[in-house]
Amino acid sequence: MSKSRSAPDFVIIFATLFLLGIGIVMVYSASAIVAQKFNDPFFFAKRQLIFALLGITSMYLTMNLDYWIWKRWAKIGFYASIGLLILVLVIGIEVNGSKSWLGIGAFGIQPGEFAKLGVVAFLARWLSDNQKQIVQFRKGLVPALAIPAVCFGLIMLQPDLGTGTVLMGTALVMIFAAGAKISHFAGLGVLGLAGFVGLVLSAPYRIKRITSFLDPWQDPLNTGYQIIQSLYAIGPGGLFGLGLGQSRQKHFYLPEPYNDFIFSVIAEELGFVGGSLVLLLFLLLLWRGMRTAITAPDLFGSLLALGIIGMIAIQVVINVGVVTGMFPVTGITLPFLSYGGSSLTLMLTGVGVLLNISRFSR
Amino acid sequence: MRVSNVTVRRRIFVALVIGIVLYTALITRLGYVQLVQGPWLQDKALKLWNRNIPFEAKRGRILDRNGDELVTNISVPTVMAIPVQLEDARETARKLAVILGQDEEKVYKDITKREMINRVPGGRKISTEKAKQIQELNLPGIEVVEDTQRFYPHGTMAAHLLGFTGIDNQGLTGLERLYDEYLKGQPGYVSYLADARGKSMPGGEEQYVAPVDGMDMYLTIDSTIQSFIERELDQAMVAYQPDDVLAIAMNPKTGEILGMGSRPTFQPDRYKDYPSEVYNRNLPIWKTYEPGSTFKIVTLAAALNEGVVSLNEGFYDPGYIVVAGKRLRCWKRQGHGQETMLEVVENSCNPGFVTMGQRLQKERLFDYIKKFGFGQKTGIDLIGEENGLLFHMNRVGPVELGTTSFGQGVSVTPIQQMAAVAAAINGGKLMKPYVAKEWRDSVTHDVVGRTLPTEVRQVITPETSAKVRYALESVVARGTGNKAYIEGYRVGGKTGTAQKVKNGRYVNGEYIVSFIGFAPADDPQILVYFAVDNPKALAFGGLIAAPSVKSIIESSLQHMGVPKRKNGIAREYNPALGQTRYVEVPNMVGLSMQEVVTTYDTLPLVVSGKGTHVISQSPAPGVKIEEGSKIRIHLGDKSAD
Known part of the structure; x- marks a missing residue:
């Protein structure tokens, strides 16, 4: 296993730090008004800066920690994830109707965020060890699916549809890349659709979410409220935006504008130009990340890199899709930009792993 | 142990392509929302952000032709609540409820409504004592602000004409309602962008649009003449205890109403204390009834204009006239005997007027009646005018022609009679009566608009009109209208007594007695009509209404500074000279x-x-x-x- 390490992918570092910088500035801009209740307009920005520094430190460490170590730690990480997910159901703190926070001192952590990385690492290990069986249904696909499904089930008990969707989506991308049969995927697609319909029928509030996304003006005060407020931010932004700090919708119209709806504030203040820049940076990241996955020296490295970059990409698509009204409202953060400790530090840790893999590119 | 293979790499590449497609879709969607839907969303969002704090405009005053204030505004305290500033809403509601005499729960609900500023139930236009009590409580979030209310310096004067306003100072009846648009002005506002909690967004520009106060309305009414009318109305009510009584004074040349009133009346600022019939019915334009003998002026004017009679032609009245086998009686049983047509008018001799009608024939008579404006609204700028009713032409036989000639079987409004008689004496022009004379800016007092006299049509020739004036002056000087005679003022006029009709039948013992008079006969300045409905004291016609008209005309002409004449028709018997x-x-x-x-x-x-x-x-x-x-x-x- 003695490979010669070269320099990490500079483009990934550049895109990540650029996004992180935009994120800190925009968290400040978006939260300054809301933070007045703490008598400190920098309340959220200061914390985000601390998280970013923590995350960059973690990224630097993992960037220099050769990624095979994660194959060893994957099993423990996975079981720890399951443990935390069960714990959060017992002693978790309920925020906005879902039990997704474990309080530790002044900061809380979200086991769901941790579980996403745990599943990616463990699935990469299992798939690379059992790649020959993946074309089989019972010996390959079913156990491969079982790994994310356990965590998905626990997350849906909180419930946290956003995190669950990202986790399951990432896992499916990895299983697909590992070589699963296309016919199996088609079958899964039908099954998934049936499951989706079942979920919707079992909880009527989900129907409302769907219809509100199809036509938010139908019920502008309740189900359509968040989408409409987001569109009121993005639409008036126009080509160049209202200018940094000039958002109107952050004045209590957008729910937590520094969090899930930060992209709305970016598009409002920096316009189509700023919004596109953010998306192009993510595109750059996607391209370099995927390139890292393709050129990784072994299958574990490939799948691990794919899992990390896939997770980021899926979150970006869902988050931006929600705030621009393409998808129904699902609570999911925008990587590197949204405020949040667990999300940011773990994302940067993931990027560190990705960077380490890039150092072994063939 | 390299296990990575081509399939894996190809599939990762597929995932990359899908990712690129999805990202492209996001950028496209972003561009669509920002660049295509942007302006539309901006409009909708502005409605969400924009808040207006209204500033009420001051309602225009109503003044008489000489600038005497008839309706003006006074400040009254009003209590408002600002919910976000309330400290103890429960306690505040309890205290307010006690002072305002309201239900505590209702007060609580209303003041805590999620608005920027709320009205407090029962807190509008309150007394200064209550306002002081509330101010002394020093309740946070409760403000006593100035609101305005209409004030009537002359009390009930011209109440029906002026009308009144509601709680929001909106015109509800009368001129207040008809000219509400001009009087109310344009409310102003401060507009600003508000955050989701209703506070002004920092950096958002504020815009102040000043209210435009309503215009002042100057009426054709002369408050002095109006006060003479009100005085006579009150006296008639006391003296005769009638069902109602009404009066109008008009400039016969222009159609300007100089005064108008009726009893029963009401206090405009306490209109709720009166039955709705009292304040909704403006009798001088609403009431329809048989005019009686005053209508003979129309017959006379038509007959003279068509040349079918002349005033000095002879006529014999045996006390009746037979029409289609039916005897139509003269009011004087034994008849007036041999007389001239002028004396027919002086004596109000029914057979004489039937003869005039017969000579005109029904088509011509009714044509004149319509040309004089009967059967249709005069179009005066007041609310609630009635049409009146004429015989259907195909139902007019010789009898109907005869009775119409002396004012029976038609139904008219007082204002129609005014317009018609004015046309008969002013040179033949039917003028549209009006009340609103001038609009002025309430600040600069510059004239903004003015109503000019409107001639509807020429009905009779000026020469005919002069003859009518002469005949009517003669009625007062020598005939049935002598109670209206004023030395030196050449009063012309005509009495009228008509039996009341209810449900299509005459009511026994109930009459409307009236008099219409004008002066001076050589150049009429004022035309006055006075009608008393069902006087309880049993005195009739010229005895009741004529003295009231005389009094109004005499006071008014002196007030208007009209010089006395010397060349009038001499009175046959002048009590002032001791003649009896x-x-x-x-x-x-x-x-x-x-x-x-x-x-x-x-x-x-x-x-x-x-x-x-x-x-x-x-x-x-x-x-x-x-x-x-x-x-x-x-x-x-x-x-x-």
Whole structure:
């Protein structure tokens, strides 16, 4: 296993730090008004800066920690994830109707965020060890699916549809890349659709979410409220935006504008130009990340890199899709930009792993 | 142990492509929302952000033609609540409820509504004592602000004309409602962008649009003449206890209403204390009834204009005229005998007027009636005018033609009579009556708008009109209208007495007595109509209405500074010079009350007993008495004769 390490992918570092910088500035801009209740307009920005520094430190460490170590730690990480997910159901703190926070001192952590990385690492290990069986249904696909499904089930008990969707989506991308049969995927697609319909029928509030996304003006005060407020931010932004700090919708119209709806504030203040820049940076990241996955020296490295970059990409698509009204409202953060400790530090840790893999590119 | 293979790499590449496609879709969607939907979303969002704090405009005043204030504004305290500033909403509501006499729960609900500022129930336009009590409580979030309310310096004067406003100072009746648009002005506001909690967004620009106060309205009314009218109305109410009484004064040349009023009346700022019929019915334009003899002016004007009679032609009245086999009686049973057509007018002789109608024939008579404006609204700028009713042409036979000639069988409004008589005496022009004369800016007092007199049509020639004036002056100087005579003012006029009609039938014993008069006859400055409905004291016609008209005209002409004339028609008997007129007591025994009332409306009668006919009288028929002496009649059911 003695490979010669070269320099990490500079483009990934550049895109990540650029996004992180935009994120800190925009968290400040978006939260300054809301933070007045703490008598400190920098309340959220200061914390985000601390998280970013923590995350960059973690990224630097993992960037220099050769990624095979994660194959060893994957099993423990996975079981720890399951443990935390069960714990959060017992002693978790309920925020906005879902039990997704474990309080530790002044900061809380979200086991769901941790579980996403745990599943990616463990699935990469299992798939690379059992790649020959993946074309089989019972010996390959079913156990491969079982790994994310356990965590998905626990997350849906909180419930946290956003995190669950990202986790399951990432896992499916990895299983697909590992070589699963296309016919199996088609079958899964039908099954998934049936499951989706079942979920919707079992909880009527989900129907409302769907219809509100199809036509938010139908019920502008309740189900359509968040989408409409987001569109009121993005639409008036126009080509160049209202200018940094000039958002109107952050004045209590957008729910937590520094969090899930930060992209709305970016598009409002920096316009189509700023919004596109953010998306192009993510595109750059996607391209370099995927390139890292393709050129990784072994299958574990490939799948691990794919899992990390896939997770980021899926979150970006869902988050931006929600705030621009393409998808129904699902609570999911925008990587590197949204405020949040667990999300940011773990994302940067993931990027560190990705960077380490890039150092072994063939 | 490299296990990575081509399939894996190809599939990762597929995932990359899908990722690129999805990202491209996001950028496209972003561009669509920002660049295509942007302006539309901006409009909708502005509605969400934009808040207006209204500033009420001051309502325009209403003044008379000389600038005397008829309706003005006063400041009154109003209590408002600002929910976000309330400290203890429960306690605040409790205290307010006690002072304002409201339900505590309702007060609590209203003041805590999620608005920027709320009204407090029962807190609008309160007394200064209550306002002071509330201010002394020093409740956070409760403000006593200035609101305005209409004030009527002259009390009930011209109440029907002016109308009144509601709690929001919106015009509800009368001129207040008709001209609400001009009077109310344009409210101003401060507009600003608000955050989701209703506070002003920092950096958002504020825009102040000042309210435009309503315009001041100057009426054609002269408050002095109006006060003469109000005085006469009140006196008539006391003296005769009628069902109602109404009066109008007008400039006959222009159609400007100088005064208008009726009883019962009301206090505009306390209109809720009165039945709605009282404040909703403006009698001078709403009431329709048979005009009686005042209508003969129309017949006379038409006959003179068509040249079918001349004033000095002779006529013999035997006391009746036979029309289509039916006897239409003159009010004077024994008839006026041989007389001139001028005397026909002076004596208000029915057969004479039937003759005029017959010579005109029904088409021409009714054509004149319509040209004089009957059967349709005059178009005066007041709310609630009625049409009146004329015979259908195909239902007019010789009898209907005859009765119409002396004012029976038609139904008209007082204002129609005013317009028609004005046309008959002003040179022949039918003028549209009006009340709003001028609009002025409430700050600069510059004239913004003015109503000019509107000529509807020329009805008769100026020459005919001069003859009508002469004939009517003669009625007052020498005939049935003598109670309206004013030395030196050349009053012309005509009495009228009409039986009331209810549900299509005449009501026994109930009459509307009226007089219409103008002066000076050589150049009419004022035309006055006065009508008393069902006077309880049994005196009739010219005796009741004519003195009121005389009083209004005399006071008004002096007020207007109209010089006295010298060349008027001399009075036959002038009490001022100690001349006394003696009249022969007519025989009224056996006559019905209706005949007595329509016939002897210039005689002061004292009635006793109950019944439909006169069974005895004192003094006896044929006795000569001083004019104005009372004649006693006793009523009973008709004896078998």
